[in-house]
Amino acid sequence: MVKRDLGIDLGTANTLVYVRGKGIVINEPSVVAINTETGEILKVGLEAKMMLGKTPASIMAVRPLRDGVIADYDVALAMLKYFIGKTRPSISFLRPRVVIGVPIGITNVERRAILEAGLDAGASKVFLIEEPMASAIGIDLDVEEPNGNMIVDIGGGTTEVAVISLGSIVVWDSIRIAGDExxxxxxxxxxxxxxxxxxxxxxxxxxxxxxxxxxxxxxxxxxxxxxxxxxxxxxxxxxxxxxxxxxxxxMGPVSAIIESIKSTLERTPPELATDIVERGIVTVGGGSLLRGIDKLIEKETGIKVVKVDDPLTCVAKGAGKALEKVDILKRLQQVD
The missing domain is CATH 3.90.640.10 (ATPase, substrate binding domain, subdomain 4)
Incomplete structure (x- = not known):
């Protein structure tokens, strides 16, 4: 992975950008402030979020992603350009390769929108990686071994539950119930x-x-x-x-998340389920910071929960590190 290659967690609530050798260089809200009369982008990120609910009629603070996918393409593109631009030296003409974490099960139309936004924002190539896989790589799980690992990623717009083995997602569930709900x-x-x-x-x-x-x-x-x-x-x-x-x-949204975890466990092959019982369920994402959610999952499933040190940065780190894993990279969708 060359110096300027990026891993991006394009989240409903926050966008994080990882640069190898530097770590997380951007961690800001996925919010853009727009002048509704001229269409001009006024602020992006933290400064724009501070405007939510406080803007005059001529200014609108919007979140261009909903449920982990692009809801407003033009605004999402402006936001991506801004964040990618912040990582590039002003004298650099090199266009980075970019790996973007996406929810499992998004449609081809949604995938295409994210790929095109990445290219239009200045990337030379764009790869998409499912968020649970990126999270697993980000916390240094050996995802290419024949062992079962369960990742529960509770984000802003979606909760992703996945069982990973041999570099692939074997069983999964994705629900659009998470922090926003x-x-x-x-x-x-x-x-x-x-x-x-x-x-x-x-x-x-x-x-x-x-x-x-x-x-x-x-x-x-x-x-x-x-x-x-x-x-x-x-x-x-x-x-x-x-x-x-x-x-x-x-309890309403959290009960739905628990049911998603149970449903995924019920569909997991016995050998991989045995691995999960031994290794535990790994929780990542901002929702994993909710007090007591680890105890609730343990109570409802009978399986220990493993909390990681920095659950908010796993997807971005893993997206960046994925460029080093040739076998996984081959399986990622690529657009030139």
């Missing part, structure tokens, strides 16, 4: 229980501050202050939300 569940809970309207950034903060999915006294004692708009008066109002309430709010 958890945020929406919190929004709906607070609306129904407190008649209070909050935005997605506030819901995300609540999830990070006190979000939990397993009954523990320490989780029940968590609390945070939330400010929203009272649906009756239309005026701002503050409330205190506790950990037990957020656990209740999150």
């Amino acid at each position: 958890m945020d929406e569940a919190i929004v709906q809970y607070i609306r129904e229980m407190y008649r209070l309207s909050i935005g997605e950034r506030t819901a995300e903060r609540i999830k990070i501050d006190i979000g939990n999915v397993y009954p523990e006294p320490e989780y029940d004692s968590l609390e945070t202050v939330v400010t929203g708009i009272d649906l009756s008066s239309g005026l701002p109002r503050k409330i205190v939300i506790r950990g037990g309430e957020i656990r209740e709010a999150l």
Whole structure:
């Protein structure tokens, strides 16, 4: 892998870019701020996310990816160009090879959109790799050995569950329920229980501050202050939300994730299932940071859960490292 080659985790919530020898060089929200009157791109990444829910009518902060795939091609292209451009020296004319992590099971149309966006953004070649495979490579699992490894990647837009052996995904499931749906569940809970309207950034903060999915006294004692708009008066109002309430709010989307894991295990060949019982289920992605989710998965499946040190960067690291694995690289779709 040459110096300028990139691994990209083009996520619904965040985009990460990995450069070999440098590591993760970009980790910013997948958000773009646009002037709706002129079409001009104003801000990308963290600065654009700060505008979510706070922009005047002439400015719109948008997330160009939904459920892990491109929902707005032009905006996604502008975002990719911006991030790839930040990794290239101003005097460099070399176009990098790029490996982009994608959800399993996306359609050919969705694959083509991501491939073309990568090329249009300045890549010389674009390869796509399934996110669970990229995650496994990113945490240095020996994916080319005849052993079964289960990866559960809980991202912003999708949850990917995959059993990997001999460099391939043997059994998998992909559901479009993940961090975004958890945020929406919190929004709906607070609306129904407190008649209070909050935005997605506030819901995300609540999830990070006190979000939990397993009954523990320490989780029940968590609390945070939330400010929203009272649906009756239309005026701002503050409330205190506790950990037990957020656990209740999150059980819908989390139950769907647990069912996806169980379904994948039920379809796993016995020999590989034995390996998984011995090695454990590996959780990655931002959703794996949710308090108690490892304990809940262990309780529901009877299999230990292995938490990795840096679950947010696995896909980007693995995408970059995949260029060193010739056998796997041959299987990745390539466009010149």
